[in-house]
Amino acid sequence: MVRLNLFFALLCLSVSANGHQEPIQAFVIPHSHMDVGWVYTVQESMHAYASNVYTTVVEELSRVKGRRFIAVEQEFFRLWWDTAASQWHKKQVRQLLQEGRLEFIIGGQVMHDESVTDIDDAILQLTEGHGFLYETFGVRPHFSWHVDPFGASATTPVLFALAGFDAHLISRIDYDLKDVMQKKKKLQFVWRGSPSLADTQEIFTHTMDQYSYCTPSYIPFSNRSGFYWNGVAMFPDPPKDGVYPNMSLPVTKETVEPYAQTMVDNIKQRAQWFQTNHVLWPWGCDKQFYNASVQFTNMDMLMNYINKHSTEFGVTVQYATLKEYFQAVHQSNLSWEVRGSQDFLPYSTEPFQAWTGFYASRNVLKGVARRASSLLHSAESLFVRYRIKYPEGPVQKEWALDKLKALRWAVSEVQHHDAITGTESPKVADMYMEHLNQSMMGVQELLAAMFLLPQDPDTASAKYRSNTKDEQPSKDLEQHIIVYNPLAWNVTTYINVSVKYSMALVYDDNGKVVPAQIQPSAESPADYDLFIMVELGGLQYRKYLIQFPQSECKKGSSCGITHAARVVKFERRDVSEWKKRGRKLLPVLNDCYKLLFDQETNLLHSITNRLEGQKVIIHQDFWEYDANGDVHAGPISDNYIFTANGSAVPAYKSVEMEIIPGKIISEVRQYFYREASDKNYTYAMVTRVPVGFKDKLLCQRLDQSYALGPLVVNREAVLRTTTSLSNKKTLYTDNNGYQMLKREHKQYINNTVSRNYYPMVRQAFIEDEDSCRLSLLSERAHGVASLAEGEIEVMLHRRLWNNQEWNRGYNLTLNDSSVVRPSIWMMLGSSAAVAALSQQGALYLQHRPVVLPIDKPQKPWSEHERWNGPSVQPVVLPPNLHMQYLGIPGWDYGPNHTQHLQNINSGVKTNPEADFDRVLLRIAHLYEKGEDPVLSKPATINLKEILQGLGEVKAVQERSLTGTWDISDLQRWSWRTTEKTGNKKTSSSSRRVTMDFNVTISPKEIRTFFIHF
């Protein structure tokens, strides 16, 4: 998206151009920034311009040899390829790729956001795009072009290095910092994004200068436009006469000289900011090149003119792909400074424009995006299980793959930098939701089919055994559920099933009664929450039977095993009447914690970690920032930007509390009322304290879920947790769930609150000097800050409106009236203990067991269940390894690159058929070097043994991150650095699978394999 930055536009006019003596070589890189969504839906964009981009660019490149183009987002390209491209266009695309004149950059389905995306989803969308490109053309992208994400994460360079890229490119970084880097010629460096992987996965990184990715647009003689001869795209329909608004004046005898002078001046100015004589001159902007003919015809003339006068100008110009530019820089053989694992967040464009609002914009979409990803993760591994167990099973494999592909597409799409960020118009937000919901329903159908269709007639008829004589036919209702654990770790946890009956009994698949608890639901008065304790192996599913007794429980019967928990209500407390706090404290206990709630306030008072003996005073409630919506009254908040207009104030006048002591969980419900006597609450917080579990993580996590909204317009709501920890306002937040970064509080002349906000994707924590840590784990992204000693606040919801013309024109004011229901797990204890649990904990939260009801409560069959125990074997990894992906991608390409290219070129593979026998497995080491004495060690596993619960492994091949390279052929460019690293590690030596399928995974490594069973 383009957002005019006046500050820079004015600044740059004052900088004069001179410096380099040798002719400057300018690489004019034609590109079109095609947001997958943002203001217009994908369909509207295809119709108005996107389809025309590829059609006309391919035609124009075919016409004149010297022309080039880089294609970035795959979603639009694939839609064009599948629905609009003619056979001639397709042939030309292959030809242009071979000639290196058309180049695929990044290759992901979208240009993913870097702040609020989870690493697993970023990899998913990259894999999806790369799979298509490699299958269709045999090409593997080598460069990134992250020109528009709002700030840059240190995880992204690591991902691109792992994917085999030779260089990375970013643009939007803090304005002050960019200014300094520009002046010092430090816009280019070698980035070691991961402290553990360090130089093994470093990547050369180019930061775009202050003009960013658009061509300078203000030229006084040319319609006040720039080098955009095709004008501005029109919605909903392209104009019939081909005349678009704001078309730049054509290049003619009269205009060529001022055009040339303007371009040369700009090239010379930019040349001063770089160490080599090469200038990357991006030519394009948002939605450009839908009429490539007029674009190239004018630019051809202009460039010819400049090259004819290159001696006077001191500049030569050429069309280039990104590869040609980076190759020139690489060949300069300079040594580059090394950047460590610091990221470029948050991003500010000027003192009052801190782009920290989008960390929390559209909380519902952020949540659904992660739930969809989690469902996909489960369904992929279940489909692998199914295919291996029932190769000829009744679930049709092509049908199944289509369901999975639809969800892969939707989850990939929403990673776009104007999607999961919440920075899109309302109709586009609806489009993402629609795509996610539709494809999630499809995958639910697939799950149901895999579990419900009888796999073979024998087991189907033998499902029930005969009634024994002494048993009476039961009048009770029964329901069956399947529970699947999508993680490759054994898990003991509780699940929550919403039921209509006040009592229920639960049996597992061994016929054993399972501990459970039932209570009136917090959310709807007619329902009950049934909490069931489940024990599942890694990637294992089990069947549970729920019985609903239709008569009173008999004394001594098994019916009493389910604990019927009762709600204890406390009187509503007005804030205005709070007197002495801390006098009447109510304890809620489990083996790990003692929580005290204050009856004077109905709020949390303190938490004691009973294992370690630390007591921390904790106050937790909701606050609101009052945002300004009037541009004439000061800086505003919008989808992107958070401008704290003064300090936050408490968002409630009274609080109600209910406590439900239990045997599986104890629940504390708090309701916050905007006005003391309001009938309906605006905020709610439910804290579940797991009780009676031996499992360390389960005992040490406090499950909180919240309900917020609808908010009053121009409010930004935060959950504030104030503690007695002395953290000096230092906060730790994650980059995309991959690694933790330290965030020291910074004081600014203006806008200090907003500029100290950071994204939290999976985790954030504060700790004091005694190494006591309070950690928050999250299942969706939020904004987070520590603005006062001992305090951590999470922005959970925003509802805004403003009168800025740009915002209103595009409908980007974020009037989000929804009720949001995020969850956070809170852990408190010594830093070492909490650190050891957090990485796994965040994944347990993200990938909770999937509960699939396979029937409705009904009269039981006349015969009883046959208890067989779990029907599948577990697959279990060590606790420091996470099975990031296990699925059947379905791409049709052989493991050998040369052979694959031959097949494509000979036309053998024009209609690819899905390959159902190749499984893609990705395993990530969760810990940093030195983070934990045990968990940080490299882990050696035997893939054959680990995966035997699925089937017999026959072959393993290690691949690049997205599966497209055989790791042994992967040669990335190495870049000289100013740092002497001694004997430089080659990443290939440790990255090998032994003949007997052993593999060693080191801290923070992500390893990808093709497995054949």
Ligand SMILES: [Zn+2]
């Ligand atoms: Zn964009």
